[in-house]
Amino acid sequence: MRVLKGFIFDLDGTIYLDDHMIDGASEAIKTLKERGDKVVFLTNKSIANRKEYVEKLNRLGIEVELSEVINSNYITAHYLKTVMNQDDSVYAIGESPLFEELANENIKLADNPASASHVVLGWDRQFSYDKLNNAFQAWRNGAEILATNPDRTCPVQDGEIPDCGAMIGALEGATGQPVKLIAGKPSSFMSEYVLKNVLKMKADQCYMVGDRLETDIRMANEAGIHSVLVMTGITTSAMLETATDRPEFILESVKDIATL
Ligand SMILES: [Mg+2]
Numbered sequence: 001m002r003v004l005k006g007f008i009f010d011l012d013g014t015i016y017l018d019d020h021m022i023d024g025a026s027e028a029i030k031t032l033k034e035r036g037d038k039v040v041f042l043t044n045k046s047i048a049n050r051k052e053y054v055e056k057l058n059r060l061g062i063e064v065e066l067s068e069v070i071n072s073n074y075i076t077a078h079y080l081k082t083v084m085n086q087d088d089s090v091y092a093i094g095e096s097p098l099f100e101e102l103a104n105e106n107i108k109l110a111d112n113p114a115s116a117s118h119v120v121l122g123w124d125r126q127f128s129y130d131k132l133n134n135a136f137q138a139w140r141n142g143a144e145i146l147a148t149n150p151d152r153t154c155p156v157q158d159g160e161i162p163d164c165g166a167m168i169g170a171l172e173g174a175t176g177q178p179v180k181l182i183a184g185k186p187s188s189f190m191s192e193y194v195l196k197n198v199l200k201m202k203a204d205q206c207y208m209v210g211d212r213l214e215t216d217i218r219m220a221n222e223a224g225i226h227s228v229l230v231m232t233g234i235t236t237s238a239m240l241e242t243a244t245d246r247p248e249f250i251l252e253s254v255k256d257i258a259t260l
Pocket of ligand 1: 011014210233
């Protein structure tokens with residue numbers, strides 16, 4: 001009998017580019033699902049909520065359910081839920097999808113930022129000195145500092161814009177210390193959550209398919225998940241030549257994933 005496999009797909013640059021499906025992606029995912037393999041989609045982007053990804057994927061022709069889409073906000077909220085005590089509270093910097101995810105897990109927000117037990121840094125396009133100072137004062141009072149995702153920038157139509165990495169850099173610049181946990185890819189917290197709670201499979205039964213070496217491929221390699229790089233996104237052949245995070249498999253596109 002064939003052993004079932006688990007496939008973890010990155011979204012941007014892997015399944016679609018902006019609003020365009022990568023050729024053959026939906027057929028390839030359908031083939032995997034029809035033969036009984038498990039599929040989950042994983043994104044670091046913290047300024048959209050999981051429902052929006054489900055709607056987008058469905059609109060583009062891939063049928064998915066909410067439980068099959070995991071993002072860095074969701075993982076962050078889950079982490080807080082597991083570590084926070086009754087009297088703890090969170091000061092969060094981010095946009096509404098982050099706050100929605102915290103609310104879903106009944107995470108208590110701090111009335112006064114300086115008294116927060118935990119600070120969460122997410123991508124915030126309204127980031128300000130006041131917010132930075134609030135986070136810094138909480139840190140001075142002993143708060144644990146977390147961030148949703150490490151991405152320095154996010155690709156957009158005409159280039160790229162600063163992502164959560166910029167918020168992390170601002171606070172680290174003030175504290176002189178690295179944040180305690182970055183929940184999104186490539187963290188082991190993310191890979192362990194997906195293997196244990198979503199796919200319910202062993203690492204070596206699973207494949208991580210993505211376009212970014214320092215997140216998708218690194219997470220897979222560190223977790224013992226088979227790593228598959230697709231050449232439809234950010235990574236060029238030249239980048240691959242000097243890379244320290246090397247994929248086990250390289251595919252021109254996700255359309256060939258069922259042939260692995
Ligand atoms: Mg990507």
